[in-house]
Amino acid sequence: MIRTALALLAAFLVAAPAPEASTLIRGAHVFDGAGSPAQVRDVLIRDGRIAAVERDINPPLGARVIDAAGMTLLPGLHDLHIHTRSQVFENADTLARGFAPYVASGVTSINEYSVNREMLPRIRAIVAGGRVDAPHLQLxxxxxxxxxxGTESDFTNSITAQVTTPDEARAAMAALLPHRPDVIKVFTDGWRYGRDEDRPNMDLPTLSAIVEAAKRAHVPVVTHTVTADGARIAAQAGVDAMVHGIGDTLVDHALVQLMKRRGLAYVPTLVVYEPQQDREFLPQEWKLVRPRGKAREAERDAKPVAPIPTYESRRWRIMQENVRRLKAAGVRIGVGTDAGIGGVYHGWATIREIRWLVKLGFTPAEALKAATSESALIIGKGDIQGRIAPGLNADLLLVGGRPDQRIEDLYDVRHVFVGGRELSLPAARAALAADAP
Structure with missing residues (x-):
């Protein structure tokens, strides 16, 4: 009887999967993402989640221990607005190389806005194995x-469902939602910045029908909104966030109060509107630019500085002041970049966006909160990511120095974890240098 029991036990132990090794990050300044001052703590990662945040945790048997003394551990960064070329989504290798700039910059969650319903199953199949070094993808x-x-090119026209009435909106949403999108992006605002002829806008009843259908399915809705009137429509319709900043006029008290009352978050994507004619890079940024980007910037630097068009400089002044006003009023602000569009480089543009928030009056800690817990809340993930607390996903960034006090330290990326698995920084940096795909 005993011999039989021992044999059964041995068979079970052979067949059972080996327990996942734990990781203990010891002695880091832990910035929890929720706004509390950083404190020196140990953080234990187990089974893809944060298991404990305490002082002097004894490492479990077989755990890997990272000595993080003098470093800062914070939640992985979010970028709520990027565009990626479709070739990146061909296979696991192209996906890992394509998103290497985000890994190298400590970005662990992104919103991707250049895919269609047919691409979603393939992308999800690629990442389903959990072994691709890439951020979480909200598609x-x-x-x-x-x-x-959003319809200007043949490709964008083909991937954008187009509606003009509430009935058309409801029918389109009935066709889109079975594909399980993580986000619905609505191009509602046709203002072309005083530069080109304006394009059509979406009206309030049509946008409201989209939002109502999305809310029933628990899918967040964000809008391309660049005017004060567009922001009023977005707020009245109940969208979760407007992406891109209000650039036609300064926000007034009534609009600010409407945005607060309706819970409309603001993702200004400053770096896509920052004038590039006299743009300068920090040395830390320059290291993260791929060879083609360096060639582009070198070509620009070789020429006399071009004058900034009046419409562009005016819009830039308005956008900066609107961020100051909305922050002062307590409107939730998240981080996005529009990376992939005209000179906005993938990955490190996220850090540049965070730095712009600091320039506009955020403390470094407030800017980091915008890039972590606030952005997670905007996309409906605040219960699982964006903070360092027991039970949450172990999406973590370990950097040298104290970015909660000196934001430039955010470039000193030492370790990046997505779902508790450490991603390879050497591989990401090699992909940057190779300029591929």
Whole structure:
């Protein structure tokens, strides 16, 4: 009887999967993402989640221990607005190389806005194994109006569902939602910055129908919104966030109060509107630019500084002041970049966006909160990511120095974890140097 029991036990132990090794990050300044001052703590990672945040944790048997003395551990960064070329999504290798700039910059969660419903199953199959070194991908399906923004090229026109009435909106959402999008992106605002002829806008009843359908499915809705009137429509419709900043006029008290009352978050994507004619890079940024980007910037630097168009400088002044006003009023602000669009480089543009928030009056800690817990809340993930607390996903960034006090230390990336698994920084940096894909 005993011999039989021992044999059964041995068979079970052979067949059972080996327990996942734990990781203990010891002695870091832990910035929890929720706004509390950083404190020296140990953080234990187990089974993809944060198991404990305490002083002097004894490492479990077989645990890997990272000595993080003098470093800062914070939640991985979010970028709520990027565009990626479709070639990146061909296979696991191209995906890992394509998103290497985000890994190298400590970005662990992104919102992707250049995919269609047919691409979603393939992308999800690639990342389903959990072994691709890439951030979490929130895949958005797009909606707009005929001839509106978001339909300019053959590709963007083909991936943007176009509606003009509430009934059309409800029918389109009924077709999109079975594909399980993580986000619905709606191109509602056709203002072209005083530079080009304006495009059509989406009206309030149509946008409201989209939001109502999305809320029933628990899918967040964000809008391309660049005007004060567009912000009023977005707030009245109940969207979760407007991406891109208000650039036509300064926000007034009534609009600010409407945004606060309706819970409309603001993702200004400053780096896509920052004038590039006289833009300068920090040495830490320059190291993260791929060879093609360096060639582009070198070509620009070789020429006399071009004058900044009046419409562009005016819009830039307005956008900066609107961020100051909305922050002062307590409107939730998240981090996005529009990376992939005209000179906004993937990965490190996220850190540049965070630095711009600091320039506009955020403390470093407030800017980091915007890039972590606030951005997680905006996309409906605040219960699982964006903070360092027991039970949450172990999406973590370990950097040298104290970025909660000196934001430039955020470039000193030492370790990046997504779902508790450490991603390879050497591989990410090698992919940057190779300029591929």
């Amino acid at each position: 958005a399906l797009r909606m707009g109006v005929p001839h509106g923004h």
